[in-house]
Amino acid sequence: MSTPVVDVITFPAVITITTVTFGGLSGALHASKRGLDPIGVFTISLLCAVGGGIIRDVLLQAGVPTFLVNPQFLGLAAVAAVIGFFLAGLVKLVVPLITVVDTLLIGSWVLLGAEKALAYHLGFSAAILLGVITATGGGLVRDLLCGEVPAMVKPGEWYGFISIIAALFFAGLVRLGLPIGVAEASTMVLAALLRIGAMRGRWHTPTAYDLWGNLESRMATGVEESIRKRDETLRRNERVLNDASRD
Numbered sequence: 393m394s395t396p397v398v399d400v401i402t403f404p405a406v407i408t409i410t411t412v413t414f415g416g417l418s419g420a421l422h423a424s425k426r427g428l429d430p431i432g433v434f435t436i437s438l439l440c441a442v443g444g445g446i447i448r449d450v451l452l453q454a455g456v457p458t459f460l461v462n463p464q465f466l467g468l469a470a471v472a473a474v475i476g477f478f479l480a481g482l483v484k485l486v487v488p489l490i491t492v493v494d495t496l497l498i499g500s501w502v503l504l505g506a507e508k509a510l511a512y513h514l515g516f517s518a519a520i521l522l523g524v525i526t527a528t529g530g531g532l533v534r535d536l537l538c539g540e541v542p543a544m545v546k547p548g549e550w551y552g553f554i555s556i557i558a559a560l561f562f563a564g565l566v567r568l569g570l571p572i573g574v575a576e577a578s579t580m581v582l583a584a585l586l587r588i589g590a591m592r593g594r595w596h597t598p599t600a601y602d603l604w605g606n607l608e609s610r611m612a613t614g615v616e617e618s619i620r621k622r623d624e625t626l627r628r629n630e631r632v633l634n635d636a637s638r639d
Contacts, residue, residue, distance in 0.1 A: 407497070407500070409464070409468065410493060411493060411497050411500075411501075412441045412442065412465055412468045412469070413441075413468050413471070413472060414486075414489070414490045414493045414494070415440045415441040415442075415472075415494075415530065416437040416438065416440060416441040416468055416469045416471075416472030416473065416476075417437075417472045417475065417476060417483050417486065417490060418440055418487075418490050418494075419436040419437040419438070419439060419440025419441065419472070419476075419530070419534055420433050420434075420436065420437040420440075420472050420473045420475065420476020420477065420480075420483065421476050421480055421483045421484065421487070422436060422440070422534060422538070423435075423436035423437065423473075423476065423538070424476050424477055424480040424483075425480070426538055428538075430473070430477055432537075433473045433476055433477045434469065434470060434473040435537065436534050436537060436538070437469045437470075437472045437473040437476060438459075438465075438466070438469035438473075439530050439533045439534050439537070440530045440531065440534050441459075441465065441468065441469045441472070441530065442457075442458070442459040442465050442469070442530065443529050443530030443531075443532075443533045443534070444501060444505070444525060444526040444527060444528065444529030444530045445457065445458050445459065445504065445526060445529075446459060446529070447525050447526075447529040447533075448504075448505050448508060448522050448525055448526045448529070451522065451525070452508065452509070452512055452522070454508070454512070491591075494587075495584055495587045495588060495591070496584050497580075498527060498551075498554060498555065498558070498583045498584065498587055499558050499579050499580035499581070499582065499583030499584060500580055501523075501526050501527040501555075502523040502524065502526065502527045502555050502558045502559050502562065502579065502583060503523070503562065503576055503579060503580070504523075504526050505519075505522035505523040505524070505525055505526025505527065505559075506519040506520065506522060506523035506526075506559055506562050506563065507519075507576075508522065508526075509521075509522040509523070510566070516563040516566075516567060519559070519562075519563050520556070520559040520560055520563050521559075523555065523558070523559035523562065523563075524552065524555045524556055524559050527552075527555040527558075528544045528551070528552050528555055531543060531544060531551075532544055547596060547597050547598060547599045548596055548597060549590050549591065549594070549595065549596055550586065550587070550590035550595050550596070550597065551587070551590075553597055554583055554586045554587055554590065555583075557582070557583075557586060558579050558582060558583040558586070561578070561579055561582055562575055562576075562578075562579040565578060565579070
């Protein structure tokens with residue numbers, strides 16, 4: 393089955409502005425907590441707002457990144473940086489609202505990456521990869537610049553994992569030939585429900601589990617148990633022989 397070519401999803405301006413603004417505020421608050429200077433706060437704010445899209449466009453070699461073509465993104469990131477730098481306490485008050493926006497729109501960022509990959513005639517694996525990168529790239533770069541292990545790769549509450557599931561789900565629906573609108577709506581609903589479930593149910597990704605090490609431990613324990621049983625049998629037989637010789 394050939395890979396279908398789809399149009400890149402276009403959200404209403406109010407959704408884009410809201411998402412970029414709240415993403416910038418989240419980044420600015422993150423940077424302010426770590427004592428960065430104004431340039432650092434602005435950089436982290438911008439990357440949280442549009443970082444995933446920047447990485448997507450660079451990987452696609454899709455010309456000038458979207459945030460440079462649309463200068464309002466820079467303006468929104470600058471405003472968010474100023475607010476985060478001088479009014480961090482105020483930003484903390486809207487953190488629950490930031491979380492709500494992020495929860496509702498996590499699926500949309502997956503779609504922005506996945507659909508653009510399909511629009512460039514790439515396969516489903518590339519669509520899944522770019523969907524995840526678009527949704528998580530900003531946070532990934534933010535953490536790296538702040539000298540932290542990226543939250544996406546640490547054991548913790550589902551986020552990157554949800555992006556992977558949503559991207560796989562969308563690609564699967566497109567491969568099955570469902571109307572693109574149905575695939576988009578279903579993906580956004582699934583991603584939002586998974587995010588809500590992860591927050592309410594405290595679903596966390598696990599740490600690495602060494603199956604080989606566990607097998608080695610079990611084997612060693614089994615060998616030790618076998619040796620112990622053999623020694624017990626030898627001692628018991630020796631006692632029987634000694635008793636027999638005394639008789």
